Amino acid sequence: MQVTLKIFRYNPEVDTTFHYESYVIENAQETDRVLDLLEHVKGYNDGTLSFRRSCAHGVCGSDALRINGRNMLACKALVRDVGEKITIEPLLGLKVVKDLIVDMEPFFDNYKKVLPWFINDSPLPADGRERLQSPEQRARFDDTTKCIMCAACTTSCPSFWASDDYLGPAALVAAHRFVFDSRDEAAAERMEIVSETSGLARCHTAFNCTMACPREIQITKAIGELKMATITGRVE
Amino acid sequence: MNNVHQFDVVVVGAGGAGLMAGLYASRGAKTAVISKLYPTRSHTGAAQGGISAALGNYEEDKPEWHSYDTVKGSDYLGDQDAIEFMCNEAIDAVLELEHMGLPFDRTPQGKISQRPFGGHTNNETGKPVRRAAHAADRTGHMILQTLYQQCLKNKVNFFDEYQVLDFLIVNGKTAGVIAVELATGELHTFHAKSVVFATGGHGRIFEVTSNAYAYTGDGAAVLLRRGIPLEDMEFFQFHPTGIYKLGILITEGVRGEGGILINGLGERFMPKYAPTVKDLASRDVVSRAIYTEIREGRGVNGQNYVYLDVRPESVIKYAAMDGRTNLDGTPYTITGEQVLAKLPDIIDFCRVYLGVDPITQMMPIQPTAHYTMGGIPTNKFGEVVIDENNTVFPGLYAAGECACVSVHGANRLGTNSLLDLVVFGKYAGLKAAEYANQAEFETLPSDVESAARSQFDALRNGSGKENAFDLSTEMKKVMFEEVGIYRSEKGMKAAIQKIQEWKARYQQVKVSDAGRIFNTELLNAWELGNMLDIAEVVAECALNRKESRGGHSREDFPNRDDHNWLKHTLAWKKNGKVEIGYKPVVITKHKPKERVY
Numbered sequence: 001m002q003v004t005l006k007i008f009r010y011n012p013e014v015d016t017t018f019h020y021e022s023y024v025i026e027n028a029q030e031t032d033r034v035l036d037l038l039e040h041v042k043g044y045n046d047g048t049l050s051f052r053r054s055c056a057h058g059v060c061g062s063d064a065l066r067i068n069g070r071n072m073l074a075c076k077a078l079v080r081d082v083g084e085k086i087t088i089e090p091l092l093g094l095k096v097v098k099d100l101i102v103d104m105e106p107f108f109d110n111y112k113k114v115l116p117w118f119i120n121d122s123p124l125p126a127d128g129r130e131r132l133q134s135p136e137q138r139a140r141f142d143d144t145t146k147c148i149m150c151a152a153c154t155t156s157c158p159s160f161w162a163s164d165d166y167l168g169p170a171a172l173v174a175a176h177r178f179v180f181d182s183r184d185e186a187a188a189e190r191m192e193i194v195s196e197t198s199g200l201a202r203c204h205t206a207f208n209c210t211m212a213c214p215r216e217i218q219i220t221k222a223i224g225e226l227k228m229a230t231i232t233g234r235v236e
Numbered sequence: 237m238n239n240v241h242q243f244d245v246v247v248v249g250a251g252g253a254g255l256m257a258g259l260y261a262s263r264g265a266k267t268a269v270i271s272k273l274y275p276t277r278s279h280t281g282a283a284q285g286g287i288s289a290a291l292g293n294y295e296e297d298k299p300e301w302h303s304y305d306t307v308k309g310s311d312y313l314g315d316q317d318a319i320e321f322m323c324n325e326a327i328d329a330v331l332e333l334e335h336m337g338l339p340f341d342r343t344p345q346g347k348i349s350q351r352p353f354g355g356h357t358n359n360e361t362g363k364p365v366r367r368a369a370h371a372a373d374r375t376g377h378m379i380l381q382t383l384y385q386q387c388l389k390n391k392v393n394f395f396d397e398y399q400v401l402d403f404l405i406v407n408g409k410t411a412g413v414i415a416v417e418l419a420t421g422e423l424h425t426f427h428a429k430s431v432v433f434a435t436g437g438h439g440r441i442f443e444v445t446s447n448a449y450a451y452t453g454d455g456a457a458v459l460l461r462r463g464i465p466l467e468d469m470e471f472f473q474f475h476p477t478g479i480y481k482l483g484i485l486i487t488e489g490v491r492g493e494g495g496i497l498i499n500g501l502g503e504r505f506m507p508k509y510a511p512t513v514k515d516l517a518s519r520d521v522v523s524r525a526i527y528t529e530i531r532e533g534r535g536v537n538g539q540n541y542v543y544l545d546v547r548p549e550s551v552i553k554y555a556a557m558d559g560r561t562n563l564d565g566t567p568y569t570i571t572g573e574q575v576l577a578k579l580p581d582i583i584d585f586c587r588v589y590l591g592v593d594p595i596t597q598m599m600p601i602q603p604t605a606h607y608t609m610g611g612i613p614t615n616k617f618g619e620v621v622i623d624e625n626n627t628v629f630p631g632l633y634a635a636g637e638c639a640c641v642s643v644h645g646a647n648r649l650g651t652n653s654l655l656d657l658v659v660f661g662k663y664a665g666l667k668a669a670e671y672a673n674q675a676e677f678e679t680l681p682s683d684v685e686s687a688a689r690s691q692f693d694a695l696r697n698g699s700g701k702e703n704a705f706d707l708s709t710e711m712k713k714v715m716f717e718e719v720g721i722y723r724s725e726k727g728m729k730a731a732i733q734k735i736q737e738w739k740a741r742y743q744q745v746k747v748s749d750a751g752r753i754f755n756t757e758l759l760n761a762w763e764l765g766n767m768l769d770i771a772e773v774v775a776e777c778a779l780n781r782k783e784s785r786g787g788h789s790r791e792d793f794p795n796r797d798d799h800n801w802l803k804h805t806l807a808w809k810k811n812g813k814v815e816i817g818y819k820p821v822v823i824t825k826h827k828p829k830e831r832v833y
Contacts, residue, residue, distance in 0.1 A: 013751045031589070043705030047757040048749040052277075054448040057484045057585060059377060060277040076588055097419065098754045104274065117385035118337020130334040132346035138339060145339050145371070145378065149276050183337065216584075 003028040003079060005037055008089040010096055011048065018096070020087075021046070030080035034088065035063055038074060038100075051100040058214055061150030064091055065100055071152035071212040091155035107151045110167045114193055116174040119186035131183045141180040144173045144222050146215040153209035153219050159202045166202040167194065169209035169219045176222040179235055187235050191226070200227050239417075239424040243268040243393070244672035246413055246428040247665070248400045248455060251278035252376070252654065253636025254434035255383035256661030257618075257668065261432070262392045264669035268426065269392055270415055272399040272450065272759075275384045279436055279448040280636075280657065283376025284581065285489035286351060286368030287333075287654035289326035293347040294366045294563060299323045301359040302367065306652060307826045309355045309518050310609075310645025311786035311796065313468070313804070315822035318616040318641045322652075325659045330369050333658065338382040340371050351578075352492040353650045355518040355833070364492075364516050368651045373487050373579045379654060398424065399759060400454065401688035403431065403462050403632075406678035410631030414688040418759065421752025423685045429675045430631045430668035433459065433612060433620075434661060437637040439472075441771045442605035443716035446478055446485035455638045456612055457766035460773065464622055464629065465806040465817070467640040468610035469770075470777035471787045473648055474721045476522035478604025480541040482589055486582055486601055488650045490544060491515045493578055494551035494560070494570055497526065498543040498598060499534040504554060505542075510833035514558065517833035520647040520787045523603040527721050536600065543598035546579070548572050572596075603721055609648055609787060610777070611640040613806065618664025624806065624819045631671055635664040642804065645821075646786020695761045700746035704761045707738050707745070711771060719775050724791045728779040735772045742768055773807050776814040781805065798828050 003025045010018040023041045035053055042049045052062040056075045063074040066089040068082055079086075094102035125131060147170065154160050154168035175194050179187045194200050200223060209219040229235050245261040247254050250271035258269040271278070290297040302323040307314055334340060334348060341349035352364040371378040387394070397418040404411040404425075412428040435455025439447030456466055476497075477486040491497075496515050499505050509525040510517035517525075530540050545551075548570050555568040562568055572595040576583055579594075586592045586599055612634035613621050620632040636657040643656055714734050718727035742765060749757040783797035784790045803818040 011751060012753055039705075042757070043703070047747065048751070050749075050754045050756045054273055054277045054450045055279065055282050056449060057282070057482075058588070059282050059374070059581070060273075060279070060448065062273070062277045078588070098751075101754050108274070112388060117389035118382070119389075120337070124335060128328075128331065130331055130340075130348050133342055134346050135342045135344065137346075138342045141339070142372075145381075146374065148281070148377070149274075178337075181337070181339065 001028050001030065001084060002026050003037060003084050003086065005041060006087045007041070007049065009099055012098060028079055030078065032079045033075050034067055034077040034082065034086060035074040038088070050098045059148060061148035064150035064152040065089065066091060071156045073150060073152070073214045076214050091151055093155045093161045094151070104151065107154060107168070107170065110171040111149065111174055113167060114171050114175040115186060115190055116178065118178065118184055120183055121185065133182055137182040140182070141177050143217050144177040146217055147173050147177070148215060150214060152212040152214055156208040156212040158206055158208065159204055163202060165198040167199050169223065172200065172203070172223050172226060173217060173219055176226055179226065179229065191229060194226055195230050200230060239422055240427060241268065241424060242427045242677070244428065245430045245432065245668045246270060246426045247432040247434060248413060249434035249436060249636070250275035250394065251434060251436055251636060251657065252280035252379050252383060253657035253661035253664070254432070255380070255387055256658055257432045257434055257635055257665030258392045259383065259387055259390060260662050260665030261669040262390060264666070265672045267392065267669070268395055269387070270395040270398045270400055270413070270426065272397065272418070274396050275394065276380060278380055279451060281377045281380040282446070282448065282485065283654055284373040284485060284487035285353060285492065286370035286375050286651045287330055287379065287658070288353065288356065288367045288649070288651035289330040289369055289655065290323070290367060291327055291330065291348060291350060291369065293343055293350050296358070297365050297367055299326065301357065301365070302326060304359055304826060305355050305357055306643065306649055308831055309647055309649035311647055311831055312798070312802065312826070312828035313642065313645030313785060313821055315642050316824040316826060317822045318643050320824065321616045322643050322655060322659050326655050329655065329658045333379060333382060336382050336386050338371065338378050340369055351489055352516060354488050354491065354516045354522065355649045357513065362512050364513060368489070368492065370489065373489055373581045376654060379658070400458065401691065403458050404680065404684060405462060406680065408630070409678055410629070411678040411680060414685050418754055421755055423688060425680070425684055427677060427680055429672040429677055430633065432618070432633040432635060432664045432668050433638055434634070434636045435638045437608045438767065438770045439605045439607070441712065441715050441767045441774065442720065443712040444478060444481070444483040444602065445605040446475060446483050447605065452763035453766050453770035454763065455634070457769045459612055460769060460809050463808065464620065465613060465808045466610060466773055467613035468642060468805050469608070469773045469807055470781050470805060471609035471646050472605065472774065473519055473607040473609060473787045474523040474603040475519055475606035476526055476603050477544050477601040479585065479589055480600040480602050483604035484585055484589060485604065485606065486544060486585070486599060487579070488519070490546050490579060490582060493546065493575065494555050494568065495544055495546035496550060496554050497522070498545050499529045500536040500538070500542065501534055505529050513833045518647055519650060521833055523721055524789060526603055541600045541602045544601045545598045546575055546594050547596060547598070548575065605716065607648055607653060608637060609640065609642070609644040609646060611638045614639045614641050614660070616641060616663070617667045618660050619667060624817055626819070631675060633664040633668045635660040646788060691762065691765070692758060695745060695747045695758060696750070698746035699744045702741045702744040704745045704764050707741055708764050708767070711738055711767065715771055719778055722789050722791050723778055725779065728775055732772070732775050732779065735768065735775060739768050769809070773814055777805050777807050777816065780816050802828060
């Protein structure tokens with residue numbers, strides 16, 4: 001089948017502004033990944049086309065892009081799902097560096113603000129073994145451990161687009177992963193951080209993040225659980 | 237030289253091994269971790285099934301059993317002192333990960349949950365043992381996340397999206413590395429006393445692979461060009477269950493949970509090849525079995541694939557035939573919901589890429605290029621050793637998939653890769669800091685970036701007669717066919733001939749992107765050069781080894797030959813040619829014997 005790609009192009013060393021280029025690929029398969037098509041264009045049409053990719057099967061988080069207006073991983077979007085006319089653009093809300101590559105630093109900076117690391121300063125079990133955690137306690141935060149930090153959620157969020165300082169859904173997902181871990185001891189500190197005006201209050205439950213997540217994390221629900229904890233003062 | 241940085245220790249690569257090395261080195265010395273990807277993009281994150289340790293959380297297990305299984309899995313080519321070291325360290329290593337917050341799945345008692353895996357056995361009964369500690373089917377993802385988070389907590393210095401191009405040697409000692417900052421295209425000199433390479437594997441030299449695009453053998457190729465040998469490069473693991481055509485990994489954990497392999501006739505075929513542990517035999521054994529079924533005409537619909545079946549009714553049926561029971565002695569059962577809970581990512585991959593729901597349908601699979609057992613030779617402390625006498629190169633360390641300790645020998649056991657990178661990443665980091673604290677910085681010569689710059693210049697100024705993408709595609713296809721699961725002299729000689737042609741054609745590649753900022757075309761072309769160098773070593777070493785052992789299967793030499801070949805290969809690149817030498821295998825307790833599963 002024939003597939004037409006319309007790709008956002010911007011080379012900061014040459015261009016004053018962005019433009020779109022179209023590429024026609026003959027003999028595409030409906031099971032081709034959009035990433036395969038991008039590789040094809042880079043290999044045979046224009047070697048300068050720039051994008052990030054690594055694992056090519058949806059676990060490394062490198063290739064989140066706007067495909068036909070929706071945030072997806074290029075390696076998890078198949079032609080049969082997105083159709084024969086495909087518009088590919090960089091994520092919104094982060095500065096475009098070149099073509100489909102955006103500046104991820106602000107995204108990771110927000111992540112780092114929520115203390116996204118395990119904190120437990122109590123002595124280890126005397127036998128040196130694992131801290132115990134019931135399967136139910138473990139299940140409590142399972143969903144938010146799946147995050148691959150691709151930024152598809154944060155860059156789909158209207159509040160993130162509109163504000164300079166919103167932590168964004170991905171950082172809140174990271175906070176949730178630790179706040180609801182029964183072994184972690186820094187829930188109060190993290191709740192203080194996410195309760196600032198740059199945090200939970202900026203979520204207006206648009207659900208864009210949940211729709212965009214390639215890992216199918218129930219992000220809006222996770223944020224809701226954090227909000228509930230600020231109201232009740234309890235993490236449960 | 238505008239961009240010069242000085243660190244006691246530089247770690248190259250930020251997957252599990254690099255992060256562990258960075259974490260430990262930074263506790264004792266000024267350390268930088270340089271990675272061509274953001275750390276969380278590293279391929280450790282794609283590891284699925286588990287990390288092995290004889291925790292014994294469900295049933296009796298011992299580090300000695302783990303060691304023996306690893307030795308047997310290695311087809312007796314693993315160094316037994318290093319294997320014993322790793323398996324003894326395993327319990328503390330996994331507990332340390334838990335203490336760092338890693339969300340392992342849990343037993344009903346709240347302990348770390350474990351599942352059966354290929355080649356993991358109770359040495360007294362020969363039956364599978366639950367040794368693989370897991371977090372659903374994303375154990376590698378959780379290790380990568382946890383280690384990255386701990387590095388952030390401990391304020392490790394990261395240089396993200398910097399590609400290391402060259403290793404600096406002054407006075408026969410480590411002096412640092414040269415890297416290009418992808419965002420600007422500028423070269424940077426990292427002046428260092430110790431360097432740890434943790435750059436992962438090179439599975440992208442093969443057409444069908446589970447490996448990330450990033451897996452182009454950069455670290456091994458950089459060191460090879462600087463005169464460091466590579467060890468046992470003929471041994472490459474083909475994982476039995478990759479998604480048909482795409483090569484995406486389907487964890488062995490599927491078979492650990494009771495999944496079985498079915499050929500085109502609807503028969504379960506593994507009992508023919510491994511009468512005791514059947515579908516849970518070692519990976520090389522299972523991959524050859526699948527290939528044999530396909531070659532003898534029992535692929536599905538005459539195609540190059542068979543089925544992996546984890547539908548609950550099939551699992552229950554075959555578990556009953558095998559007499560598999562739960563720990564309380566009741567017959568083993570599983571529900572669709574449990575399959576989904578234990579293997580969520582696998583289910584997702586199949587639904588997305590195949591349109592197949594593994595709860596109700598069988599998965600089409602074929603063996604996929606997965607892991608290199610060979611790599612940069614090290615001892616069990618991660619110190620790089622550069623000759624037959626294991627002479628240590630001052631200040632140079634390697635860990636993880638790019639290294640060859642050797643704990644995997646001719647075939648790696650499932651889950652030992654994650655264990656390897658945690659254990660040896662830690663020791664490489666500790667030793668690198670220890671060395672740096674008693675060493676002086678070597679004085680850098682003035683033209684330190686020239687070799688790296690000339691490599692880039694050559695790619696920018698080629699004639700443009702050749703297309704890098706075409707070259708790469710040809711290489712992967714020939715390597716998969718001729719230097720893949722089954723190998724013969726004729727095919728490998730043809731492949732080596734081709735590799736020489738590709739290397740000549742590579743000189744005619746021209747990078748069309750003249751820019752500096754994120755010049756990914758230049759980066760990819762440079763990576764292709766690494767893959768060609770590595771492919772050459774793999775093919776030469778494979779042609780040289782005239783026996784079959786573990787992942788190296790010669791049709792013209794179908795048997796293991798301990799008399800002539802119970803030895804490691806070392807390969808140097810000298811004067812444009814691959815030179816081969818050997819070193820002995822360390823054998824402590826386990827004398828080589830026939831390997832039956």
